[in-house]
Amino acid sequence: MKKVLALVLAALLVLTVGSALAEAKAGDGLYIGVVYKQSGNPYFQASINGFQQAADELGFTFDHDGPDDGSNDGQIRIIENFINQGVDALIISANDPAGLVNVCKEAMDQGIVVVSYDAPVAPEGRTADVEPASFQQVGDILLESIAKSIGYEGQIAILSASATMGNQQYWCAAIEKSLQENEAYANLEYVGTVFGDDVYDKSFTECEALINQYPDLKGIIVPTTNGAPAVAKCIQDHGMSTKVTGLTLASDMKEYLDAGICDETFLWNPIDLAYVASYAAVALINGDITGEVGDTFTAGDKGEITVAQGDDGGNTIFLGALNTFNTETVGEWVDIL
Amino acid sequence: MQTKKSSKPLYALLIEHREIPLLAVLILLLVGVSIRVPGYIPNNYVNILKNGSINMVMACGMLCVLLVGSIDISITAVLAFSGALIGKLMGLGVLQSTLLAFLLAIVVGIVVGLVNGLLMSYGRVISIIVTLSTSYIVRALIPMSWMLGMNKVAPTDLAPGFKTVLNQNLTLGPLTLPYLALLAAAVVIVTGIFLKYTKTGRNLYAVGSNAEAAQMRGVHINRVKILAHVICGATAGLAGAMWLAFYNAIEKGSAEGNEMFTIAACVLGGVSVTGGYGKITGVVIGAVMIAVIDQAIPLLGFRNKMITEFIKGILLLFAILLNVILQRIADKQALARRNI
Numbered sequence: 001m002k003k004v005l006a007l008v009l010a011a012l013l014v015l016t017v018g019s020a021l022a023e024a025k026a027g028d029g030l031y032i033g034v035v036y037k038q039s040g041n042p043y044f045q046a047s048i049n050g051f052q053q054a055a056d057e058l059g060f061t062f063d064h065d066g067p068d069d070g071s072n073d074g075q076i077r078i079i080e081n082f083i084n085q086g087v088d089a090l091i092i093s094a095n096d097p098a099g100l101v102n103v104c105k106e107a108m109d110q111g112i113v114v115v116s117y118d119a120p121v122a123p124e125g126r127t128a129d130v131e132p133a134s135f136q137q138v139g140d141i142l143l144e145s146i147a148k149s150i151g152y153e154g155q156i157a158i159l160s161a162s163a164t165m166g167n168q169q170y171w172c173a174a175i176e177k178s179l180q181e182n183e184a185y186a187n188l189e190y191v192g193t194v195f196g197d198d199v200y201d202k203s204f205t206e207c208e209a210l211i212n213q214y215p216d217l218k219g220i221i222v223p224t225t226n227g228a229p230a231v232a233k234c235i236q237d238h239g240m241s242t243k244v245t246g247l248t249l250a251s252d253m254k255e256y257l258d259a260g261i262c263d264e265t266f267l268w269n270p271i272d273l274a275y276v277a278s279y280a281a282v283a284l285i286n287g288d289i290t291g292e293v294g295d296t297f298t299a300g301d302k303g304e305i306t307v308a309q310g311d312d313g314g315n316t317i318f319l320g321a322l323n324t325f326n327t328e329t330v331g332e333w334v335d336i337l
Numbered sequence: 338m339q340t341k342k343s344s345k346p347l348y349a350l351l352i353e354h355r356e357i358p359l360l361a362v363l364i365l366l367l368v369g370v371s372i373r374v375p376g377y378i379p380n381n382y383v384n385i386l387k388n389g390s391i392n393m394v395m396a397c398g399m400l401c402v403l404l405v406g407s408i409d410i411s412i413t414a415v416l417a418f419s420g421a422l423i424g425k426l427m428g429l430g431v432l433q434s435t436l437l438a439f440l441l442a443i444v445v446g447i448v449v450g451l452v453n454g455l456l457m458s459y460g461r462v463i464s465i466i467v468t469l470s471t472s473y474i475v476r477a478l479i480p481m482s483w484m485l486g487m488n489k490v491a492p493t494d495l496a497p498g499f500k501t502v503l504n505q506n507l508t509l510g511p512l513t514l515p516y517l518a519l520l521a522a523a524v525v526i527v528t529g530i531f532l533k534y535t536k537t538g539r540n541l542y543a544v545g546s547n548a549e550a551a552q553m554r555g556v557h558i559n560r561v562k563i564l565a566h567v568i569c570g571a572t573a574g575l576a577g578a579m580w581l582a583f584y585n586a587i588e589k590g591s592a593e594g595n596e597m598f599t600i601a602a603c604v605l606g607g608v609s610v611t612g613g614y615g616k617i618t619g620v621v622i623g624a625v626m627i628a629v630i631d632q633a634i635p636l637l638g639f640r641n642k643m644i645t646e647f648i649k650g651i652l653l654l655f656a657i658l659l660n661v662i663l664q665r666i667a668d669k670q671a672l673a674r675r676n677i
Binding site: 038039040042068194199200201204205206208209210212213226229230233237249251252254255256334 | 492585588590592631632635636
């Protein structure tokens, strides 16, 4: 039976490969506009590879842009430009979940599919959302990591990007929730969250203020790729034993992982995230799925994915777990992230 | 003519040394912050010195261009470019010497400054437009994606010697002086001597206060203006190397917008934006003040970005208004004296 199945599969494979040359791809002729939070952010730079890979497989074309200043109004201008250019879908990482709703509704009224990825647009302004892991899951992973590093005891703080950035807000809320509810963290004292605006020197100064105010600070969670290296460098410069964890790029943190300032840091794979978002967008444009909770689609080599109920009450496509960087694994990722 | 010397009244002293009231404002600020945040100065002076150093170095160059009645807003683009260039070259293993890295960064700045100067003097384009354009161009050319694929310089790219060169402190008894601040102090001293004791330096003032008169005296106005831009570019290039040595990381958007703090440091320090007037001592106080405000705001406990920016704006406005008022008094007194 297995042999027969294998033969059938092999035959199918030959057929599909053979016919792929002649047959149109699912995304042929489609044009997608990608809008990320901020131009120049290496995280989003990396995600372009995922869009490119999906574009090669599905046959669509895409352009990408993000505001220099990471602002909401900058994103609105870019989205309006894309609408005028007649895109079939927008794939957006939102600086402010509520801020983009109007312009995204405008796009949806014109029949454009709106998929948010990495940082969601509020449910009423999107067709679907693609996320690496639920906010609670990310928050729990970060909190558990820092707690483990400092032996489940002592003061901890969060250095976030900005108070209005969607995902930052939710991760911090998730961390705060677990701190209150989980008995394992009873001996952790949470001193608060500060904001570094996702700017290196600002994050550095904010970190200096933190360790100044709390000289016994044991751990800092930095759920932002631009802030984490600044915080780690600040801790290193001041010769503190404070531990740092967060969502970071591998290349930024290798130095500090090797120096022992971080035991481990995390990130998802922005390439995979972009890849799945592209497949979701094409499936939505073609009407294969509507984006309702429970819909299932095939995301290329990532296999079948089911649309789930998201953290914000809307429909969300979750990718799975986080990528862990430690002294052993970070080397594999430095050239990618 | 009455040439008899009389002891100067207080207001005249204040007018001649506009940095004195500024110093008073700075002390007030420090006292105010120290009341809210006990131990602010002893705990923070090293951080203030460090974080203010880069701005201080750029402010020295900015002083020179402001003196000739020009302005340069491309400095932070130059900072990011020169820092990224030497960082990438180190990452590729081409460049290992710390000294060469610093020199290369300065050369990059000089080249951009020269272009700025040529365009604004011989090209007769106003400097704010020239440097706005070069700022965009230079930032766009930052050697990131087209050189190594990665979009920022990470600590692992840097040569070990470069990473530690400025992150050390000189201990003088109870005082800790970061190398970064000592380097900035050296730049300040050189600029101060240049402006006060060399003929070329004094020509900057001459061109800025009365270009025609300077020309009559045989000063090459364009050359002086170009020189001012070259100096400014050089300090910006040096600032790029300092940034990289201090933070060990640089990216395309690094220091974007910070040029306004450099200009603010100069204006706070009593430098005239129309040229001809400005002292290095004032600029030093201005730069320290900006650093103090930056370092104090997070400690004051305001976590809201709007509030911190509001406070920053108010403090800047307060200091600048004080300057304007003093200038008015000075003008009035000058007129009054002529009438007598």
